[in-house]
Amino acid sequence: MIQTIIFDLDDTIIVSDVPYQTLWESPIKHYQSKLGDLEFTTLYKAIREYAAWYWSDPERHRQGRLELLKYRRLVVKNAMEKLGYSNEKIAYKIADGFSATRTAHEVLVPRALETLEELRGRGLKLGLITNGGPDMQRPKIDKFNLEPYFDNILIEGEFGCGKPDERVFRHTLEKLNATPDAAWMTGDDLNRDIAPCNGLGIFSLWVNVNGDGLAPDAKARPDKIIKSIAEIPAML
Numbered sequence: 001m002i003q004t005i006i007f008d009l010d011d012t013i014i015v016s017d018v019p020y021q022t023l024w025e026s027p028i029k030h031y032q033s034k035l036g037d038l039e040f041t042t043l044y045k046a047i048r049e050y051a052a053w054y055w056s057d058p059e060r061h062r063q064g065r066l067e068l069l070k071y072r073r074l075v076v077k078n079a080m081e082k083l084g085y086s087n088e089k090i091a092y093k094i095a096d097g098f099s100a101t102r103t104a105h106e107v108l109v110p111r112a113l114e115t116l117e118e119l120r121g122r123g124l125k126l127g128l129i130t131n132g133g134p135d136m137q138r139p140k141i142d143k144f145n146l147e148p149y150f151d152n153i154l155i156e157g158e159f160g161c162g163k164p165d166e167r168v169f170r171h172t173l174e175k176l177n178a179t180p181d182a183a184w185m186t187g188d189d190l191n192r193d194i195a196p197c198n199g200l201g202i203f204s205l206w207v208n209v210n211g212d213g214l215a216p217d218a219k220a221r222p223d224k225i226i227k228s229i230a231e232i233p234a235m236l
Contacts, residue, residue, distance in 0.1 A: 002203075002236065004178040005119060006169070007150075008187030009130035012207050012229065014140055017107045027097025034090045038083060050079040066133045066157050069099055108144055111230040116149040118233050125151045127172045131192065133157035152176055163192035169200055186229060195220035205232070 007013055016023065021044060028040050035043070054075055055061050064071035076098075077091035119126060128150045130137050134157045141147055152175040156162030159171070173183060180201040187193025188207040197204040198220060206222035207229065214221070226232070 001182060002124065002184060003182040004125040004127060004151075004173070004176045005184045005186060005232065006127040006129055006172055006176075006202075007229070008163075008189065008193050008207075009128060009137065009140065010132075011188040011209075012186060012193075013109060013112050013146070014106050014144065015109055015209075016102060016105045018105050023101050023105065024098055026101050027094045030097060031090050031094055034087065035085065038080075038085055042083065043080065046079040046083050047076055050082065051075050062162070065131050065162075068132060068136050069096070072096075072099060106140065106143070109228055109230070111228075113144075113149070115230050115232060116146075120149060122233075122236065125176045125178065127151060127176050128153045129163060129168050129172055130154070131156045131162040163187075163189070164196045166196050166200060169196055169202065184232075186226075186232065190214075190218060190220040190222070194222045 024044050024047065025040060028035075028043055032040070054071070055064065073092045073095040076095040077088055080087065080091050116126060126149060128141075128146070130153075132155065134155050137155045137157070141153065147153065152172055154168055154172055156168070159168060161167055163169075169185070173180060176183075184203045184205055185193060185197045186205040186207060188209070190206060194204045194206050196202075203224075204222045205224050205226055207227070208225050209227055211227055213225065224235070
């Protein structure tokens with residue numbers, strides 16, 4: 001019998017209400033006059049490509065997410081330099097502008113609080129595991145008053161390691177007094193949320209908002225694919 005459900009935070013409970021490209025458009029166009037003939041589409045593409053390379057490495061990913069604002073600045077600065085534009089001050093302003101815009105457009109997924117309330121009402125213990133530093137993650141939790149819904153919250157920067165390290169899952173299960181075979185994990189990241197569960201014996205729910213399904217070469221295999229956490233109560 002299921003005893004607990006563990007949730008990821010970003011892109012599982014909290015999302016942006018505008019497209020990713022739009023979040024970059026505002027700060028880049030704001031400083032367009034400082035960029036000479038460098039057009040938005042060219043810089044945006046360069047930022048996306050450099051970011052994809054930077055975040056593809058597990059160790060860079062771990063370091064970067066703990067100091068996210070700092071490494072966003074690095075991504076924009078290096079993307080601009082690859083295009084032949086060296087202006088650290090403007091690069092940092094664009095990165096900071098993106099960060100501020102993204103924060104302003106953070107919202108809960110539809111029926112997030114109702115879902116968490118219903119699950120608690122059914123006697124389930126709820127856990128939250130989120131990567132990143134507390135300076136970025138705590139304000140999100142406070143902004144949407146999420147803490148009362150969870151029996152345990154683990155933030156990577158406070159605990160000392162993050163997903164996909166199995167220790168964060170084992171620690172959370174211990175805090176929730178639950179066994180792996182009686183726990184579900186819900187998250188959007190196949191490598192960090194789902195893959196560890198395959199080895200631990202935790203039932204995994206992959207949040208695939210776009211509904212495009214698993215890639216043929218996907219290494220992690222979720223037990224169930226959902227589009228929203230609002231689907232969970234009906235599964236119990």
